Amino acid sequence: MVLFAEIITNIDFHGQVFWLALIIGLFGFWIWYTHRTAGRSPVVLKGLWIIWSLRGLGAILLIFLFFEPDLNLSISESKPKKILVLVDQSASMKSAWQSEWSMVLQNFRQTGNDISRDHKLIWATMTGPNITPRDGLNAIRFDGKFSPFPSKLSTPMRDQIEGVVLFSDGQFNVGRSPLDAEWINNIPIYPVIPALPKSPTGLKIDALIVPDFVRAEDSLPIQLFWHSLSAELKNATFSITDVASNTAIVETRVAANHHIRTKIKLSEPGIHRLRFTIKSANPEVAVEARKMVRVGKSRQHVVLIADALTPLVGVVQRSLPDSNYTLESLILTKQGRFMLNADPEKTESPDLLILLDDGMLGENRETAKLITRIYQDSIPTVIFNRGQSRLHQLIGGLQSERMVDDGAFVPTITPEGSAHPLGIMANSPGGKDANMDFWVSLPPLVPSANDLMSTGGIPIFQRIGVARPQAVIILDRTRPLVIFNGDGYWRWFFRPVGGTHFEQFWNQVLTYLINRADMKLVAIQLQSRENTVGDDSPIIVQVRDIEGAPLEGGMVSLSQTKIENKRTDALGLDRIGPGTFQANLNTFENGNYHLRATVDLNGTTWGADTVTVNIAPFSAEMQQTGVNRLMLDRLAVKSGGNIINQAEGVNMKFPQTEYVIWHEFHWPGIRSTWLIVLMIVVFGLEWAYRRRIGLM
Numbered sequence: 001m002v003l004f005a006e007i008i009t010n011i012d013f014h015g016q017v018f019w020l021a022l023i024i025g026l027f028g029f030w031i032w033y034t035h036r037t038a039g040r041s042p043v044v045l046k047g048l049w050i051i052w053s054l055r056g057l058g059a060i061l062l063i064f065l066f067f068e069p070d071l072n073l074s075i076s077e078s079k080p081k082k083i084l085v086l087v088d089q090s091a092s093m094k095s096a097w098q099s100e101w102s103m104v105l106q107n108f109r110q111t112g113n114d115i116s117r118d119h120k121l122i123w124a125t126m127t128g129p130n131i132t133p134r135d136g137l138n139a140i141r142f143d144g145k146f147s148p149f150p151s152k153l154s155t156p157m158r159d160q161i162e163g164v165v166l167f168s169d170g171q172f173n174v175g176r177s178p179l180d181a182e183w184i185n186n187i188p189i190y191p192v193i194p195a196l197p198k199s200p201t202g203l204k205i206d207a208l209i210v211p212d213f214v215r216a217e218d219s220l221p222i223q224l225f226w227h228s229l230s231a232e233l234k235n236a237t238f239s240i241t242d243v244a245s246n247t248a249i250v251e252t253r254v255a256a257n258h259h260i261r262t263k264i265k266l267s268e269p270g271i272h273r274l275r276f277t278i279k280s281a282n283p284e285v286a287v288e289a290r291k292m293v294r295v296g297k298s299r300q301h302v303v304l305i306a307d308a309l310t311p312l313v314g315v316v317q318r319s320l321p322d323s324n325y326t327l328e329s330l331i332l333t334k335q336g337r338f339m340l341n342a343d344p345e346k347t348e349s350p351d352l353l354i355l356l357d358d359g360m361l362g363e364n365r366e367t368a369k370l371i372t373r374i375y376q377d378s379i380p381t382v383i384f385n386r387g388q389s390r391l392h393q394l395i396g397g398l399q400s401e402r403m404v405d406d407g408a409f410v411p412t413i414t415p416e417g418s419a420h421p422l423g424i425m426a427n428s429p430g431g432k433d434a435n436m437d438f439w440v441s442l443p444p445l446v447p448s449a450n451d452l453m454s455t456g457g458i459p460i461f462q463r464i465g466v467a468r469p470q471a472v473i474i475l476d477r478t479r480p481l482v483i484f485n486g487d488g489y490w491r492w493f494f495r496p497v498g499g500t501h502f503e504q505f506w507n508q509v510l511t512y513l514i515n516r517a518d519m520k521l522v523a524i525q526l527q528s529r530e531n532t533v534g535d536d537s538p539i540i541v542q543v544r545d546i547e548g549a550p551l552e553g554g555m556v557s558l559s560q561t562k563i564e565n566k567r568t569d570a571l572g573l574d575r576i577g578p579g580t581f582q583a584n585l586n587t588f589e590n591g592n593y594h595l596r597a598t599v600d601l602n603g604t605t606w607g608a609d610t611v612t613v614n615i616a617p618f619s620a621e622m623q624q625t626g627v628n629r630l631m632l633d634r635l636a637v638k639s640g641g642n643i644i645n646q647a648e649g650v651n652m653k654f655p656q657t658e659y660v661i662w663h664e665f666h667w668p669g670i671r672s673t674w675l676i677v678l679m680i681v682v683f684g685l686e687w688a689y690r691r692r693i694g695l696m
Contacts, residue, residue, distance in 0.1 A: 047689070054686040058679055 050689055051686055054682050054689070058682040058686075
């Protein structure tokens with residue numbers, strides 16, 4: 001009976017439906033039993049009670065055998081297992097996200113569906129390299145260092161611990177903590193990804209709660225993560241496969257209508273590509289987001305494919321930052337073969353691929369085959385071309401055209417030996433400023449790869465099937481020209497530096513590209529201003545990358561005025577009321593959601609080329625009430641480059657989304673084999689009892 005009561009109280013039945021059915025069933029059984037037993041002797045009645053009790057127990061076992069209800073049941077007389085919960089209390093957790101941490105932890109403690117009554121949470125707090133007890137909680141005092149698991153944990157206590165949960169943003173190890181590859185790999189800025197191994201103590205990390213692998217100080221997805229986790233944790237299920245195959249598949253389901261499936265390669269340190277598939281309750285919304293995260297402290301793998309005739313190979317090799325990269329050079333001979341017996345098929349997918357050539361690399365089929373494979377793996381790619389190339393000729397053929405952006409710049413071609421080999425200078429009415437760093441935003445040079453090919457472009461584009469590379473850098477022996485391709489526009493960058501300073505400048509450019517783990521494109525825009533005749537003031541250029549951070553290394557001039565980002569790879573935005581728009585979560589870039597929208601204002605419908613949304617943080621009131629709404633501090637709708645509407649304080653609703661990796665707890669329960677054995681025992685007892693009382 002104790003077992004029966006324990007089973008009943010632990011079954012995850014759905015609300016009052018079960019109890020209503022149970023009452024109706026008991027009432028019906030009482031009516032049937034009264035009619036069946038009328039006039040029977042007490043001995044027979046006692047026998048019937050025992051027989052039907054055994055049959056009822058057998059029926060319950062049959063239900064568990066075939067339907068497998070969800071229950072957290074441990075048939076064991078041993079002491080309850082304990083779950084060790086490690087809470088990161090580093091600086092980032094104590095400042096901006098302290099309230100979010102408290103809310104998540106409080107919800108975690110109160111979650112009955114995830115933590116059985118037969119399991120006890122043991123809380124410990126990590127601060128830097130030390131672990132200390134958390135005030136007011138039943139915690140274990142860990143003295144000394146965390147390397148790789150608390151050495152002060154006694155053997156009896158260690159045997160009672162069933163699982164370990166880690167709450168952290170992954171930044172508790174910033175070069176000071178002894179946490180290392182034996183337990184969790186981590187380097188500054190790039191948060192932790194666990195290999196989920198068993199530690200020398202025999203314990204493993206059963207759960208890791210990490211916010212989206214991004215910095216905790218400035219990420220809105222973390223807010224979405226905390227909000228959703230605190231609201232939906234009790235209804236969420238998480239699982240992760242064994243990492244023996246070097247690939248962990250993480251699957252998260254929240255309230256049946258939110259689902260994330262992530263594949264993570266955990267075999268070795270380096271940059272790992274994460275692919276999230278986010279589905280909301282809206283069946284039309286299925287967003288696939290790719291992220292790259294750096295794991296461990298390994299050196300980055302850079303592959304350089306270059307033409308042996310290209311004079312700048314040595315410059316590129318010397319200019320790579322020598323402390324954090326491993327360079328694999330694949331040098332092509334004049335006949336299009338690789339030197340040094342390099343096999344492109346055995347080349348590992350690099351963190352950064354560099355193509356250095358005069359534009360003819362695509363003529364080599366082996367090279368094109370290798371590059372095609374790398375592109376399919378979504379590796380950040382940069383193509384470098386020296387000055388006398390086909391691309392150089394393509395740009396040179398544009399010398400008769402006026403390429404004007406907001407009336408500010410007129411590129412011209414000047415003879416060889418002038419200030420710049422390509423002769424592209426920034427002209428503003430009334431004068432020039434040769435000491436200024438210019439980023440020139442031009443209309444698209446070519447709308448597609450086919451058009452590029454028809455104008456004498458780079459053959460490799462056609463072979464690898466990519467419309468445009470992420471970036472093209474044309475190199476000259478004295479001065480470089482950098483062209484970034486983003487949102488359909490080419491970004492031309494040049495800096496008037498002499499030959500003696502070239503390697504220093506090149507090091508800045510390449511270091512910036514390599515250090516961007518996800519190879520975010522640079523998005524810039526000239527300040528809109530009216531230039532009148534005689535106005536000799538310099539053009540003000542504001543530059544930020546698409547994450548909102550200023551470019552480093554003194555490469556460009558910055559202004560305090562924020563640039564409107566022109567990326568539009570996003571979802572739809574529908575107006576659902578005055579000043580209110582309904583949207584679905586897509587890509588997030590440090591405070592900006594990029595949306596392409598058709599907005600209906602004052603009864604007039606027109607397409608918007610660009611909608612830039614700056615998201616304000618969650619307020620404490622919103623978090624406490626659970627309202628899933630984000631406030632927009634500004635919504636700028638543009639058409640043809642002009643702002644046609646600007647609304648302040650617009651509300652935007654987003655579906656709740658999880659950014660969490662969780663390892664499923666394996667609660668001990670009744671196995672199918674034991675169910676069959678118990679059923680045989682029950683029916684055997686019934687058969688033996690019926691023979692004893694003469695009812696056979």
